[in-house]
Amino acid sequence: MKNKYLNYIVCGLITLCVIGCDFSAKSKTKTEYSIRTASQAEFVYSNGDKKVEMILELEKDAKALVLGIPIKAYFKTENINTQKFKVFGPGIMVKQGAKHEFRYTIIPTERFLVDGKLEIQVTEQIENAADFTHKFLVPVATP
Numbered sequence: 342m343k344n345k346y347l348n349y350i351v352c353g354l355i356t357l358c359v360i361g362c363d364f365s366a367k368s369k370t371k372t373e374y375s376i377r378t379a380s381q382a383e384f385v386y387s388n389g390d391k392k393v394e395m396i397l398e399l400e401k402d403a404k405a406l407v408l409g410i411p412i413k414a415y416f417k418t419e420n421i422n423t424q425k426f427k428v429f430g431p432g433i434m435v436k437q438g439a440k441h442e443f444r445y446t447i448i449p450t451e452r453f454l455v456d457g458k459l460e461i462q463v464t465e466q467i468e469n470a471a472d473f474t475h476k477f478l479v480p481v482a483t484p
Contacts, residue, residue, distance in 0.1 A: 384396075384397075386463070387419075388473060388475075391419065391420045391465070391473050392420065392421075393417070393419075393463050394416065394417040395461065395477050397479070398413040399412065404480070405479070405480035405482040406480065406481045406482070407483070407484050408481060409448065409450065409484065411447070411448045413436070413444070413447075414445045415443060415444045416445075418443075421465045421473065422465060423443075425467070427462075427463070427464045427465075429464075431459070431460075432448040432449050432453065434446045434448075449479075449481045451483075455478070457480065457481060458481060459481050460476050461476070462476045
């Protein structure tokens with residue numbers, strides 16, 4: 342009888358370990374999205390020790406970009422070579438840059454949307470290794 346309960350406990354612990362490992366692997370490569378304040382939306386991507394945050398300065402109570410309306414955005418980086426860092430996508434214009442922060446203006450247009458979202462890609466070119474790259478999918482609303 343004790344053996345039967347011990348088997349249930351061991352199986353339960355193994356299941357929890359496997360599930361925990363699966364979630365930790367997914368969280369390293371998934372883009373996280375959350376509303377930061379009433380006027381900022383934040384997208385975060387990290388892989389290993391490298392991290393990129395895309396912060397959108399939205400209008401009050403806005404939850405998405407709006408077609409044809411310019412929005413200010415900036416990217417904060419951690420452990421990324423800023424000399425080899427690129428941000429590209431339709432409707433993105435460079436505004437200014439600082440040591441670990443890049444400022445842009447984004448004007449979404451309908452013809453470049455993919456399933457109602459604007460693709461903005463960030464890449465750091467790394468010699469002799471795979472590039473650090475990610476596509477942010479930013480929701481876009483119609484006016």
